[in-house]
Amino acid sequence: MALITGYLVQGGQMLLILLLAPLITGWVRTLKAQLLCRRGPSLLQPYRDLRKLLRKDVVLAGSASWLFRVAPYLIFAAIWVAAALVPTFASGLPFSWTADLIAIVALLGTARFFLALAGLDTGTSFGGIGASREMMIASLAEPAMLMMVFTLSLLAGTTELSAVAQFMLTADVGLRVSLALALLALVMVAIAENARIPVDNPATHLELTMVHEAMVLEYSGRHLALIELAASLKLLLYLSLLSCIFVPWGMTTAGEDLTAYLTGIAAYLAKLGLGGFLLALFETGIAKMRVFRVDQFLGAALMLGLLGALLLFVSRSL
């Protein structure tokens, strides 16, 4: 019986994040608009966009291959699975041991790999720009992320996210420098990975500055919808990752009763709202940087992560 409910909760979580993802994107957009003293679109605008895109035909470039048509589904699947494996409102769900944090990072890597290939597939110059810059950014962001993972797992003694979350809930964590460094690194990586300002601008089509948008330039209709949805899923993933690692409070564990789950969901939503707000604030606060400053930005993130890990390695032996 418990097993069945467990599976149900897991499935529920998967659907929940799928439904929540566009909402977060809309939430951030609206906030940004209002911070710029515009009214901005409604919260539900992303859903409408998706519906519209799904109804439209796909317009394929003549030189597009089968890979171009398969890629969106692959990307969507990879990111959705990755997002579903991050504890949101409850830790220790039945399949939480399927993949640890390293594997989740790698799943995002899979999605990025195919997105970049799709960018190259039509043989247009913009796709190439986007792909090559995306891979350059990733080549620094991924190690930074993994350094952050090292720090965590050295603290918690595990790379399982649920276990990490439960460990963070316990008292004996205390306030640690390494954690702060890790948080900083993770935030920077999250910004880069989600193509947010200052690394990239999700709203621009200025050719020379865009990265993510350049890759998906040739996509249209349902393919574009899938990719948009995947992008917002990714944003959601990072937000819930931050929340479950650094602010796990209010998260329940599997096998609790319904009320616990509800409180967990409520806490989760609150955290997401806060995260979105901070993101919007940050994005409106600063300007986009040149592409060849990004490597310094991410190099800093990598160094922070490494520093955190080293500090722990040393402090372990003290």
Place this chain on the structure above:
Amino acid sequence: MNSDLGWMAMTTLLAIPAGAALLLAGLPRYRLGARLNAGAALISLLASMTLFWTQPGANVYLRVDDFNIYLIVLNNLVSFTTSAFSAGYIAHELETGRLTPKHLRFYHAMYQALVFAMNLALLANNIGLLWVAIELATLVTVLMVGIYRTREALEAAWKYFILGSLGIALALFGTILVYLAAQPVMGQGLPAMAWDQLLTHAHAFDPALLNLAFIFLLLGYGTKAGLVPLHAWLPDAHAEGPTPISAVLSGLLLNVALYAVLRFKMLMNANPSALAPGPLMAGLGLLSLLFAGFMFYRRGDIKRLFAYSSIEHMGIMTFAFGMGGPLANFAGLLHMTMHSLTKSAIFFAVGYISQVKGTQRISTIHGLTATHPLLGWGLVAGVMAIAGMPPFGVFMSEFLVVSSTFAREPWLALPLVIGLLLGFGTLLWRLHGIAFGESQGANMPGPAPVTALPMMMHLILVLAAGFWLPGPLVAWFQSVAALLG
């Protein structure tokens, strides 16, 4: 009865070449001469083989023991294959007009005389006789090196002659000193020059005289063995003489000279208070090895290139014997055998190559494996064998030398390894140019596959030795290695 047969064999070994030399000197027809030459060599080869079964004892002049028996067989084997090779080779020289039938008569006679001299040197039990034989060999080879009568052939012959006679003079002085050391102990007369009896009494000799003697002998016979800095005659003599003679020089005469040095090394070892000859030989060996390694790189003449390779390998052997110990000595003896087989095979190939390309200049020889697969691949196999690549026999000896040296004297192994690597690198550099790439220049049709048989046979022997060594050979090597200390 058995030993009688042995004595018969020994006398045959000396009589046949001597007789053949006289006969050939009077024989005008060169084709017949070539056949006779090969035939005589074959007979003495068979005679030498009978020594396997019969162990003749020793008298004050001659003896056969574990040390020289396989060298004798090797000597006659290579001289036979070389005579077979030269039959084909010389005919071509006649066509190109580099030689005349008159020269050939002389050539064949001298060839047998050389075989006689080397057999005598190997069989000699008397150090004086040994010296005489080696002097004879020197004179004969001098005459053969100069046979082409070209300016540089005479140049080379002259160089060889002067340096060779100096070496002989030094060797003689050493021999006299040995006798002087022996005479108070063993009394006057022949026994005091018979090697086996010297060995039994060596412990009582005056060490200072022995030291002096050994230095003169090392320098004297070392000149013949082509050790740096006494090597100067060797490259030119190899390059300017007829190729069969180069093969015999590299394959056999150097061995004979080294054999003489080793005989005296045994004497030194037998005397506890004499200075240890090991370090001296090891030093000279390393010097030769490194020097040759550097000299490969600049060589433009293919025969001179392989002459330097002979210097390198004499260096390796001398080093091995200088190191001493059962492993290194075994390696040295094995290396002697493998080197003479391989190097003569290489010279066979080189001879044909210089004939089909009409030149000895490396810079004009390319892509032989494409144009003349037999010669090209034969040369590649030979060079790989001489460079100590498996599955050839040289690999075993180099394996033993390097590993045993490093286990005992790490600091000696370092220059050894550097020298080996250097020599390999520079030699391979040359080989690449010769065997691969686009062919250019004249391409006369290669020789008939039959004429490549001697080369093939040598390479196959070396290959087989790489996998498996026959028991008796191993037994001889080990007993001699024990004697060499």
Place this chain on the structure above:
Amino acid sequence: MPLPLLLSLSMILLAIGLYAILASRRASCSRQIYGISLVICVILLGMALTHLLNAAAPVTLTLPLGLPWLGAHFRLDALSAFFLIVVNLGGAVASLFALGYGQHEPAPGRVLPFYPAFLADMNLVLLADDAFTFLFAWEFMSLSSWALVMAHHREPANARAGYLYLVMACLGTLALLLAFGLLAGANGGYDFATIRTVEMTPGLAALALILALIGTGSKAGLVPLHVWLPLAHPAAPSHVSALMSGVMTKVAVYGFIRIVFDLLGEPVAWWWGGLVLALGGITAVLGVLYALMQHDLKRLLAYHTVENIGIIFIGLGLALAFQSNQMYASAALALTAALFHVLNHSLFKSLLFMGTGAVLTATGERDMERLGGLIHPMPWTALAFLIGAAAISALPPLNGFVSEWLTFQAILLTPELPQWLLKFLAPAAGALLALSAALAAACFVKAFGITFLGRPRSPAAAKAQETDRYSLAALFSLAALCLLAGILPGLVVDGLSPAVGLLNGGAQLPAQQSQPWLTLVPVADVKSSYNGLLVLLFMALSGIFAAVSIHRFASNSVRRSPAWDCGFPNASPAAQYTAGSFAQPIRRVFGSVVFQAREHVTMPPPGDGRAAQFAVQLRDPVWDCGYAPLTAAIIKISTKLNYLQYLTIRQYLSLVFGALVLLLLGIALWR
């Protein structure tokens, strides 16, 4: 008694090599040779598998060959069985591929005799149980592969590659020779059984370790001994490149493991692990950075071999570090990771090289700048190559990810190490590993994207044809293995555990079959776990769910039209991103530091019809600092010494005279 059979099969391989020398002119010969090789490799593979899987006891055999008083010793234990699997799997697939690919060989006479010999030698290296036999087979392996590299000897580049290769191989062999000389001692106990028993002083053991590193590293392509590898591997025919890169480097790794973990016994000093770890990390990152700068497809792959060797050595270094602190459980994890990566790399690297071979036969091009759009004419090759590329980029759910994940897990155990230097080194190595993984992904987006995607950049690429069915069979068998090893890692780990136990004083990873859903749980399920099968399942389900629901409830119609490209449709194929331009951002970020990358742009003034010029100039730091000065010195010395060839007789005489006087003085002053 499998050993005699194994040996005789290897002998048969040698024999058919000899047969090929005579028969190579006949057209049918190639089919025969590759067919027989295939069959023999499959048999060997099966025997090795059975020996490993039912964890049989080691069997030994001595033949009266080789060193007379020693004989040739052979031994089949778990370690050699595992590497036999790697070798013969690679060999079998390469032979299968060559059944089709070999038909296009311009000079079969230079390939067929050496190919089976090469296979046989690699098998013999793995079976050898004494120093002489080992080195004999080792060097013979170098020789036969050299001959294969020289197959197309008319291109000067190949000749240079072959030369450099053989010289470096000789260096490695000499280093190993010294190492064995040290291990065997002065009276030459060359068989491994004796060597295992000798006790060595720490200094000598360390020397042996360093020599073993030089010897095997020069064959495996460890920086800075890697210079020959990216030249030699591409020069050979593609199925041979696959063998050299995918398999022969593994034989080198075997040599290292055999000497350091087995013969040397317990690592005596902790810094051994540190040394190997550091070398591995540097090798991994440098290798992938080199690879990113290439636009010759085969050379790119060869440099990736360097990177993966680095990853393997990171695992081995960790194992050494753990063992030197008696942390055998952790050492077991590190060793498993290393061995797993050995298997993985042999799989996907062979796959990628063979895919390149297919491209080469279809277009005659290796230069990515002249390829492109091949996914349309040759979709199947593209699919297989894509799987290989994803696997080598360590993407789940494929196999490359599993071994790197295991390596990460091993690094996460390093805080328990007491030594400070290792504490600092381990996370740094982790960072390098992560960096190399990410860069590898970038590199293979480039490799696959530029070669197979986009539009053809040359007529040759436009006229390409799908490759033959033998090659496809080979490619897809490897691709399937990549996927299987990725989703069922537990089984592979269990298969490896006997070998690990052999090297690790019996300590192994816990058995994995018992885990639910075949999850991979290296240490304990509270620490970390990964389940490739479920990941694949979930991805498939969600992807299919999305596809079905969209096609069912939303539109599924498609219109074709020229690419939009921000309003520049139908730009010429030259306007596409090229390999060079794809690598440009990374070149700016890393290359300027490592390779002193310089970009020269000459732009003609407006109105001038001439084409603009763009040139990139890279310098190889290793070559500049290490090899160039050495060769210069050798040439200089040989030039100086060469004057000795031209002295006069009088001067030669004075040389002799000097030697004599010197020696006389010597003995005069001796006492």
Place this chain on the structure above:
Amino acid sequence: MHSLEFDIAHFLAGSMVVISLLLLYQDRLYALLKVFALHSLALTLAVGWQAYIQEAHHLYVTAGIALIFKAIVIPAALYRIVRRLGIHRTLEVVGGVGRDMLAGAALVALAILVMLPVTAGTDAVAREDLAFALAVVLLGLLLMVNRHNAVSLVIGFMSLENGLVLAAAGARGMPLAVEISVAFSVLIALIVIGIFLFRIRERFDSVDMQAMDAFRGERRR
């Protein structure tokens, strides 16, 4: 009886060393030939004396060879060659005669130094004879090395070989002494013939580099 015989032998051997030094001192070809004849004469006497005191009659043969061959025939032959080839008369010495003399003295000292540790069996006189022989050998070698001229090279070689024969004769009851001296005479005859045949002129031994390039395919880069 002991003393006188050995004193004479001793004196003869010593005189050979002195003559060798004189050879070093010569800077004119004809004079060199004359002094060498003297050298051989001294050898003849020494060997003859040894033959007498050792009652070794075969040594008389050696002495005869030395007298006829080395003291008369070869100098005469060389004399003719010098005339025929018109080798001009003065020799240049590598680094003046003075240095040669010093070097020669040093070599003699070395020879004695080397012989000093020799004690066992051989009595003092024989030891010094041996030292003299060694000195003659070394001086001959020095002569070979330090002259730019074929004839002087032959002279040097022959004086060296005189030293060998002296040593051989001094060695009591040495077998094959005759054979060896005969063999050596052959050798020398060949050298002389060589000079005669090859028409090797003055400075014959300096190798012409360009010619080497052309002929031997040796390129000196």
